[in-house]
Amino acid sequence: MLKSAKEVLAESLKKMLEKKTLKSITVKDLVKDCGISRQAFYYHFNDIFELVEWIFVEEASKALADNRNIDNWQQGYCHVLKNMRDNKALVVNVYRSISREYLETFMYKVLHDVIYPVVEEQSAGMNVDVKHKEFIAHFYSLAVVAMGLDWVRGGMKEEPEDIAEQVAILVKGDFKKALRIYAK
Template sequence: MAKQYTKETIQSVFIEMLNERPLSKITIKEIAERSEINRNTFYYHYEDIYELLSEIFQKEIETFINEYNDTLSWEDSFISASRFALENKKAIYHIYNSMQREELRDYIYNVAGEVMGKYVERVNRNIGASKEDEIMVKEFYQCALTEMVLRWISTGMKEDPNLVIKRIGKLFDGNIERSLSRSGSL
């Protein structure tokens, strides 16, 4: 119980610090001081800041998977899955502009994959496209969403992501179903 509390405190302090300044300006010593622990306690839980960051992203993905609602559209699911990024825009921007950009890209890619995978699988239950085509459609939208989010971050996250995602949904409405339906004739 105390171990979990300590880890949650470290994670919370780290996210708070990321919202204040770039990743490169955060030290383990500062995290430990703000968390009111000693450095050895930090190292008991994490090898370094990058392992801490990786665990935070993994935890967010697991939270989404556990809270996934099969009745939501992919747009609403993606917005729900992006809750952490929307609540911590500065932290995300600081990570994007650090050496850990790849960690952020992987996190976004995994979230997009979970959202699109579950949605495409649900749509395909009524269509019966081959598993290979189902995977291909999922991966196409996973890649497209990942790049859209990375572009949004790189341009300063000025646009309202809810409006952008909803608009993409309207522009491409029905394309997933049509793509899966074509599978049988290929």
Template sequence: MGQKGNTTEEALGYSLKKLILKMPFEKITIRDITEEAGLMRPTFYNHFKDKYDLLEWIFTEEIIQPAEALIESNMMEEAVRLMLRRMEMDLDFYRKAVRIQGQNSFQDIIFQAFRDIMKRVLESKMKGKHMANRLLTPDSIAEYYAAVSSFVIIRWIKTEWEVTTQEVAQAYTMLVAEPLDEMIRELYSHT
């Protein structure tokens, strides 16, 4: 687990990460989070709408954002390897987080984070291009990559045996055999 953050968001994130190791996520209250962080309860709502929003912020800040440049450069295997290494540094937290089920499950949070970044990347790469297949829109391609990415990460976190980040990154590459840029070139033509 990282050190206590300098910003309010980081302090709240650190607090949630500490608490989730002690008790089930469902039992953690906003009051628990703010007390652990040494903050007033209303401060939480200046930054996050609920504890699921905070959980999404943690995943995005710690895992997605550091890999964003690699994703934008179509270096997906390297991006996945980096994300996995960062998750590995806090594996106990992520193993607890993956147990969160229901409407705001951790799997949903991971899927949404990947979908959002992939959609941004695809929309920027596809500007000025004409779709060759109406089914394969930036939205549907982003959802596909998000599904594969979240599947691989969830599967790795849940694994009971030791699987290296290298093996997981290779599995990801095998599942997504065709690089994103090549698929874009095939599906879209310049207008």
């Protein structure tokens, strides 16, 4: 299967991050490494950070494909963590180079997109304001992101399955409990 220019650039960046920091990689280095023109790079991305974001979005989309309900959201979270570990050089470089805030924002968006549908599903048959459902999803998204960032900061030593299971134990039944309290 032929790879797209975006995929080739992504592979090249990941490979370069094994030896260099994100701050020290230029578009010139990247295109030279993968044999794609600067013009082709700028056709797809405005800068290297946009390429990083594209990589994160692509990887997260694959990891979360069908994991957006109460029975399998934990698997989605585990897949995200595994993917982060598989791309450790990229994740650690982003965490250290761009700032924790960039990684936190990305993780929040990805995880909120998994958690909100779970909250919505759990609210079936209840009369709960959207603002309360949003608050529940926001709260748990922040908590799950914090656990993921702590894992990155600690060197990604724990198994993703263990972290996902521990988080699932803590939130099991909590969505419904909170929704019942907010129900009119």
